[in-house]
Amino acid sequence: MIASKSLVSKLLVVVVCMFGFGYALVPLYDLFCDITGIGGKTGQIEQVVAAQERIDKDRVVTVEFTSVSTSGLPWEFRPEKNKLKVHPGEIYEIMYFAKNNSSQSVVGQAIPSVTPGLASKYFNKTECFCFTQQTLAGKEQKDMPVRFIIDPDLPEDIHTVTLSYSFFNAQKYAQN
Amino acid sequence: MSSTAEHHHDDHHHGPAKGFMRWVTTTNHKDIGTMYLIFSLVMFMVGGFMALIVRAELFVPGLQLVDPHFFNQMTTMHALIMVFGAIMPGMVGFANWQVPLMIGAPDMALPRLNNWSFWILPFAFSLILSGLFFFGGGPASGWTLYAPLTLQGGIGVDLTIFAIHMMGISSIMGAINVIVTVFNMRAPGMTLMKMPLFVWTWVITAFLLIAVMPVFAGAVTMVLTDRHFGTAFFDPAGGGDPVLYQHIFWFFGHPEVYIMILPAFGIISQIIPTFSRKKLFGYESMVFATAGIAFLSFIVWAHHMFTVGMPLAGELYFMYATMLIAVPTGVKIFNWVSTMWRGSMTFETPMLYAIAVVFLFTIGGLSGLMLAIVPADFQYHDTYFVVAHFHYVLFSGAIMAMMGGVFYWLPKWTGHMYDERLGKWQFWLTTIFFNITFFPQHFLGLAGMPRRIPDYNLQFAEFNFMSSVGAMGLGITQLLFIYIIYKAVKGGEKATTEVWEGAEGLEWTVPSPAPYHTFETPPVVK
Amino acid sequence: MFRPLGNKLLSILVGLVSVLMTNAAMAEYALNLPPPVTSTAEEILTLHNLILLICLIIFVLVFSVMFYSMFAHRKSKGAKAASFHHSTTLEIVWTVIPVLILIGMAVPSTATLVRMEDTTESDMTVKVTGYQWFWQYEYLDDDVNFYSKLSTPRAQIEGREEKGENYLLEVDREVVLPIGEKIRFLFTAADVIHAWWIPQFGIKKDAIPGYITESWVRIDEPGVYTGQCAELCGKDHGFMPIVVRAVTQEEYAQWVAENQAPSDSTVSSANQGEELNAAASVATN
Numbered sequence: 013m014i015a016s017k018s019l020v021s022k023l024l025v026v027v028v029c030m031f032g033f034g035y036a037l038v039p040l041y042d043l044f045c046d047i048t049g050i051g052g053k054t055g056q057i058e059q060v061v062a063a064q065e066r067i068d069k070d071r072v073v074t075v076e077f078t079s080v081s082t083s084g085l086p087w088e089f090r091p092e093k094n095k096l097k098v099h100p101g102e103i104y105e106i107m108y109f110a111k112n113n114s115s116q117s118v119v120g121q122a123i124p125s126v127t128p129g130l131a132s133k134y135f136n137k138t139e140c141f142c143f144t145q146q147t148l149a150g151k152e153q154k155d156m157p158v159r160f161i162i163d164p165d166l167p168e169d170i171h172t173v174t175l176s177y178s179f180f181n182a183q184k185y186a187q188n
Numbered sequence: 189m190s191s192t193a194e195h196h197h198d199d200h201h202h203g204p205a206k207g208f209m210r211w212v213t214t215t216n217h218k219d220i221g222t223m224y225l226i227f228s229l230v231m232f233m234v235g236g237f238m239a240l241i242v243r244a245e246l247f248v249p250g251l252q253l254v255d256p257h258f259f260n261q262m263t264t265m266h267a268l269i270m271v272f273g274a275i276m277p278g279m280v281g282f283a284n285w286q287v288p289l290m291i292g293a294p295d296m297a298l299p300r301l302n303n304w305s306f307w308i309l310p311f312a313f314s315l316i317l318s319g320l321f322f323f324g325g326g327p328a329s330g331w332t333l334y335a336p337l338t339l340q341g342g343i344g345v346d347l348t349i350f351a352i353h354m355m356g357i358s359s360i361m362g363a364i365n366v367i368v369t370v371f372n373m374r375a376p377g378m379t380l381m382k383m384p385l386f387v388w389t390w391v392i393t394a395f396l397l398i399a400v401m402p403v404f405a406g407a408v409t410m411v412l413t414d415r416h417f418g419t420a421f422f423d424p425a426g427g428g429d430p431v432l433y434q435h436i437f438w439f440f441g442h443p444e445v446y447i448m449i450l451p452a453f454g455i456i457s458q459i460i461p462t463f464s465r466k467k468l469f470g471y472e473s474m475v476f477a478t479a480g481i482a483f484l485s486f487i488v489w490a491h492h493m494f495t496v497g498m499p500l501a502g503e504l505y506f507m508y509a510t511m512l513i514a515v516p517t518g519v520k521i522f523n524w525v526s527t528m529w530r531g532s533m534t535f536e537t538p539m540l541y542a543i544a545v546v547f548l549f550t551i552g553g554l555s556g557l558m559l560a561i562v563p564a565d566f567q568y569h570d571t572y573f574v575v576a577h578f579h580y581v582l583f584s585g586a587i588m589a590m591m592g593g594v595f596y597w598l599p600k601w602t603g604h605m606y607d608e609r610l611g612k613w614q615f616w617l618t619t620i621f622f623n624i625t626f627f628p629q630h631f632l633g634l635a636g637m638p639r640r641i642p643d644y645n646l647q648f649a650e651f652n653f654m655s656s657v658g659a660m661g662l663g664i665t666q667l668l669f670i671y672i673i674y675k676a677v678k679g680g681e682k683a684t685t686e687v688w689e690g691a692e693g694l695e696w697t698v699p700s701p702a703p704y705h706t707f708e709t710p711p712v713v714k
Numbered sequence: 715m716f717r718p719l720g721n722k723l724l725s726i727l728v729g730l731v732s733v734l735m736t737n738a739a740m741a742e743y744a745l746n747l748p749p750p751v752t753s754t755a756e757e758i759l760t761l762h763n764l765i766l767l768i769c770l771i772i773f774v775l776v777f778s779v780m781f782y783s784m785f786a787h788r789k790s791k792g793a794k795a796a797s798f799h800h801s802t803t804l805e806i807v808w809t810v811i812p813v814l815i816l817i818g819m820a821v822p823s824t825a826t827l828v829r830m831e832d833t834t835e836s837d838m839t840v841k842v843t844g845y846q847w848f849w850q851y852e853y854l855d856d857d858v859n860f861y862s863k864l865s866t867p868r869a870q871i872e873g874r875e876e877k878g879e880n881y882l883l884e885v886d887r888e889v890v891l892p893i894g895e896k897i898r899f900l901f902t903a904a905d906v907i908h909a910w911w912i913p914q915f916g917i918k919k920d921a922i923p924g925y926i927t928e929s930w931v932r933i934d935e936p937g938v939y940t941g942q943c944a945e946l947c948g949k950d951h952g953f954m955p956i957v958v959r960a961v962t963q964e965e966y967a968q969w970v971a972e973n974q975a976p977s978d979s980t981v982s983s984a985n986q987g988e989e990l991n992a993a994a995s996v997a998t999n
Contacts, residue, residue, distance in 0.1 A: 016297050016368050023364045027402050034406025034436060038421060041432050076854060078841055082425075082904040082923060094854050123424050123924040127900065128833065129499050171834055174900060176926035180425030184418065249881060250873045257949045330946045336923060337906040337948060424924030430907060431922060465789070467799040495909060495944075496920045497901075497927030500831045504824060511816045515809060522808045525780045530796040532789040543784070547777060554769040561819065563754075563826040564762045566918045567747055570909060570944040635744035636913040638944045641952030643871060645883050647744065690795075 046133070067101035068164045074098075075162070076174040077106060085181040086114035087148065092155075100164040103138065107155045108177065112148035119147045121182035124175060131173045134163035145182050204704055212307070215299030216704060217284045220306050222601070224281030225594075227309055229670065231273030232587070234317075236663050238266040243625075243659035246652050251643055259642035260328035261344075265316065267331030268348065271448065272355050273313050275586050279451040280305075280362045282593055283390045285601065287366060289695035289702065290384045292375025292711045297368040298361075305361035312354035319344025330640060332441065335422030335433040338411055346415065349408045356401045363394035363401075375694070377713035381475070384693050385468060388475050389454030392482045396443045396450075399486075404440035407433065431496050438489035446485045448582060449549075450478060452589035453520060456542045458693070459596050460524050463539035464531030465690035470523040477516035477523075484513050494565045503562045510560035517553055521546060536688075537611035541592025544619050545585060552580025555630070570640075573633025579626045588618070591669065598676050599683035603701030606676040614672060617665040624658030748913050751939060751960070752931050755916030757826045765819055772815070830916075833930045836898035840891070844901075844908030844921035844943065847950035851889050854900075856970045862887045864953045882952070883940040888959045890973075891933060892966035898930045906948060912941035912956060920945055933960040 075098055077091035088111040098104050112118055122142040126132035141156035148154060162173065204210050204219065211223060241262045245253045254262070284302065288295055296302050319326035324342015327333065338345055370383070370391050410421040411433070420426025422433040461468045468474065491510040494503055524546050533539070555577040559565050568574060591614075598606050628651035633639075637648045644652065683700035694713070698706045746763075750756040787793040843850040848863040865886045869875040878884070891897055901910055903921040911918035919929045933939075941956040961969065 015372050019368050019371060020298070020364055023367060023398055026398050027360055030399055031402035031406050034403040035410075037403075037436050037439065038410075038432065041429070041435060076839065078852070078854065078900065078926070080843055080902055080904055083845060084905070121425060121427070123427070125902070125924060125926040127497075127926045127928045129497070169834060172836075174926060174928070176900070176902060178424065178902060178904075178924045180924070182425050185420060185426040249877060251871050252873065256952065260946070260949065260951070328948075334907060334946070337946065340906065340948065429924070431925065464787075465795040467797070469799050470801075470805055471799070473805050495918050496922065497925070500828065503827060503831075507823065507827075508820060511820060514816060515812050518812045519805070519809060521776060522804075525776060525783070526804070527799075528780060528783045529787065530783070530793070530798075531787050532793045532795040533784060533787055534789045535784075543780070546780070550773060550776070554773060557769065558762070558765050561761060561765055561823045563758050563823060563830055563916075564765065566830075567758055567762070567913060567916060569918055631745050634747050636748060636941070638911070638942050638952070640946045641942070643882060643952050645881050646877060646879070
C-alpha cells in the first residue's frame with residue numbers, strides 16, 4: 013500500500029505538470045514563432061538600429077499592404093497605397109486610414125501579420141498603430157502611420173512581403 | 189484451479205450487497221467494469237442515434253429534417269459522446285474486468301478511486317446532453333472545439349467544458365488506477381514481459397492519458413476564461429492566437445486517437461492467438477511497437493492542421509514523422525497475420541471480429557498514410573475522405589474490437605455462452621452495413637464533398653444515399669447486439685472454466701462466471 | 715433466413731440503380747479526384763494515384779497471405795498449430811521494407827510540396843477574406859473588390875422547387891481569373907476560421923482571423939470551377955460556395971475594366987463597409 017501511495021503521488025505530479033505544460037505551450041509557442049517566424053508576427057524594434065547601418069541599395073523588395081476591418085468593428089480601414097518598392101535597411105512610412113462609421117466611440121486593436129511567414133522576423137516596425145489600442149469617437153476619422161524597415165538579411169529568394177492588418181473590436185479588452 | 193478463487197476469507201463471505209446501493213457503493217472491479225461497459229453501450233446508442241439524425245438529414249439533397257445549427261450540434265455531440273462516452277469508458281470497462289484477472293490481482297489497486305471515477309461519468313454526460321435544452325443548444329463547433337468559433341457558442345459550450353473537466357478527471361483516475369495495479373499487484377512470477385498484451389497496451393494507454401488529458405483540460409479552461417473572464421488566449425481581438433488552440437488541442441488530440449486504438453490492439457492480440465491455437469507471434473516486438481506508436485503520437489500532432497499555412501520545413505517534418513507511424517503499425521499487422529499462419533483456426537464470433545478489425549483497420553491505416561502526404565492532404569483535409577478514414581480506424585478499429593472483446597469474454601463474465609448463430613448474424617450485418625456506410629464516403633471526399641455540411645450538390649447524391657441506408661442498417665443491427673448480451677446474461681449454455689479451446693491466461697483459470705472475488709490468494713505464474 | 719434479407723438487399727440495390735439512372739446524365743459516378751486544371755492539381759492527382767496504388771499492392775499482398783492462411787490453416791481441415799512465435803529475420807525484413815517504401819513515397823511528395831509552397835514571382839494577387847458566411851475578393855493589382863454569396867434560392871434548399879445542376883455551388887458574383895498567369899492568393903478571415911478550397915485547382919488554405927496566409931495557382935484551361943468552404947465556420951458553413959470563372963487574358967482585362975471601383979474610392983469603401991457590417995449582423999441573427 014505504501015508503494016501504491018508513492019506511485020500515485022508521482023503520477024499526480026505528472027498530471028499537474030502536464031496541466032501546467034498546456035499553459036506553458038502559450039509562451040513556448042510564441043517563443044517558437046519568434047525563432048522560426050511561423051506566426052507571421054513582426055520583428056522587434058531593437059533590430060532596427062543594426063539593420064539601418066547596412067542599407068542595400070541594389071536590392072528592391074516589394075511590400076504589399078492590405079487590411080481587414082473585422083466583423084463587429086464598424087470601421088472603415090485601408091492603407092493609402094497597395095504596394096511600395098523598398099530597399100532593405102531603409103526606413104519607410106506608410107499611412108493607414110481609419111474611420112468609425114458608427115456614432116459611438118469604439119476601441120479597436122490592430123493585429124499585424126506578414127506573409128511569407130519566414131519574412132516576418134525581418135520585418136521591423138519602429139512605429140505602428142498596432143502597438144496600442146486605438147479609440148475612435150463616433151464618426152471620427154484618422155490617418156495612422158506605420159514606420160518600418162526591412163532587414164537586409166531577408167532571404168534572397170523573397171521578393172515580395174505582404175503586411176496585413178486586421179482591426180478587431182477590442183472594447184472587451186479596453187485598457188482604461 | 190478454480191479452488192483458488194472459491195477459497196474465501198471470512199470477511200469477504202457476504203458477496204455483493206443487494207439492490208441499487210450495491211452499484212452506488214461498490215468498489216469491486218467486476219461491478220465497476222460492468223457499469224463502465226453498460227454505460228459505454230448506452231452512450232454508444234445515444235451517439236449512434238445522433239449519427240442517424242445526421243445521416244437522415246444527408247439522405248437526399250436539400251434541408252428536410254433539421255436546421256443547420258442543430259445539424260452541427262449533432263455532428264459535434266455524436267463525436268464527443270462516441271469518443272469520450274462510448275470508446276474510452278468502454279475500454280476502461282475492459283481494463284477493470286480483465287486487468288486484475290489477467291495479472292492475478294484480487295482487485296484494482298485503488299478500489300474507492302475506481303468507484304469515483306465511474307460515478308463522475310453519468311453526471312458529466314448529463315451535463316453535455318443538457319446543453320441541448322438551453323438557449324443556443326449544445327456545442328456546435330465540432331468535437332475539436334476550434335477557437336474562435338467555440339467562443340461564439342451558447343451555454344452548451346460551457347456545460348461541455350465542465351463535462352470535459354469531469355470526464356478528464358475520471359479518465360486520469362482510471363489511468364492512475366491501471367498503472368498502480370499493474371506495477372504493484374501482479375501475481376508472483378508475473379513479470380512485465382509475461383503480461384498479456386492487453387495489459388501492456390492498457391499500461392501504455394494509461395501513460396498517454398495521464399500525459400495528455402491535463403493538456404486538453406488546460407485548453408478548454410483557456411477557452412472558458414476567454415469566453416467569460418476576459419483572457420485572450422485564442423481571441424485575436426485581444427492579441428490571442430487561434431492557431432495556438434489547434435496546436436494545443438492536437439497535442440492532446442493525436443495521442444487521444446491512440447488512447448482509443450491501443451487497447452483495441454490489445455484485445456485483438458488476445459483473441460487471435462486463442463482461435464489460432466498458437467502463441468502470439470513476436471510478443472516483444474508487439475510491446476515495442478505499441479510503445480513506439482505511443483511515443484510517435486506526441487511528435488506528429490500538426491498533421492491535423494497542414495492547411496493553416498505552416499512554413500515548408502514544418503510541413504515536411506510533420507509529414508515524415510507521420511509516415512514513420514506506418515512502420516510500428518505495420519509490424520503489428522504482420523505479427524497478427526503471422527500468428528494466424530499455420531495455426532489451427534476456428535471462426536467463432538470473436539475471431540471473426542478480430543479478423544475484420546485487422547482487415548478494415550488496415551484500410552483506415554493506409555488512408556491515414558495517404559493523409560500524411562502533405563500535397564495530397566490539401567485535397568483530402570476536412571472532406572468526407574477524412575470522415576471515412578477515421579471511421580475505419582475508430583469504428584472498425586476500436587468499436588469492432590470491443591464488440592469482439594465482448595463476445596470473447598462474455599462467457600467469463602456471465603457464465604453463459606452467447607448465442608453463436610445470432611453472434612455471427614450480428615457480426616456479418618455490422619460488417620456489411622459498416623462498409624456500405626463508410627466506403628462510399630472515400631469517394632465523396634475525393635469528389636469534393638466537405639465534411640460537416642448539412643446539404644450538398646446533386647453530384648454527391650448517390651453515395652450519400654448509399655451511406656445513409658448503410659447507417660440505418662448499422663444502427664438497427666446494434667439492437668441485436670444488445671439482445672444477444674441480454675440473452676447471455678439471462679441464461680444459455682453453461683460456459684466452462686476455459687471457455688475457448690485455445691485460450692491461455694489467468695482469466696481462464698477462474699470459474700465462469702468469474703466469482704465476485706478472485707485471486708485473493710495470488711496464483712503463482714511459472 | 716437468407717432469402718428475405720437477400721430480397722431486401724436486392725430492392726435497395728434496385729433503388730440505388732434507379733437513383734443512379736435518373737442522375738446519370740448530370741453526374742458522373744466520381745470515384746477519384748476531379749479532373750485537374752492546374753499543374754499543382756495535376757501533380758497531386760499523380761501523387762495520389764501512385765500512393766493509392768502502392769497501398770493497394772501492400773494491402774492485397776498482406777491479405778492474400780491472411781486469407782490463404784484462413785483457408786488452409788483451419789482446424790476443420792485438420793490443421794495442427796505450429797509452435798513458432800518469433801523470427802528476428804522476418805521482423806527486420808518487415809521493418810526495413812516499409813521504411814524503404816515510405817522513403818520512395820516521401821521523395822515525390824517533397825518535390826511537389828516545395829513547388830506548391832513557392833509563391834514568388836506571381837503575376838497578380840487576389841486577397842480572399844472569409845466571413846460568416848460569404849467571401850470577399852480584393853484584386854490588389856486591379857482595384858476590384860466585391861463580395862460573393864450563395865445564390866441558390868431558398869425554395870430549392872427547402873425542396874419547394876426543383877434543384878438546379880449547380881445547386882449550392884452557385885454565387886451572385888463569380889471570381890473571374892485569367893488563365894496562364896501565376897495568381898497569388900492571400901487568405902484571411904473577419905470572424906472565425908474558414909478554408910478556401912477548389913478541388914480542381916489543388917489548393918485548400920485556411921483563412922484565419924488575424925493571420926494572412928498565401929497560396930498560388932496557374933489555371934490552364936478556361937472554364938467554371940467550383941469549391942466550398944472546408945473549415946466548419948458555424949451555421950451556414952455548408953452554404954458559402956466558391957465559384958471561379960477562368961477566362962482568357964483579354965476577357966479578363968475587359969472584365970476588370972467593367973468592374974473597377976470608381977475613382978472616388980472613399981465613398982465606395984464606406985458603402986462597402988456598411989454593407990459588410992449589415993450583412994454580418996444579418997448573418998449572426
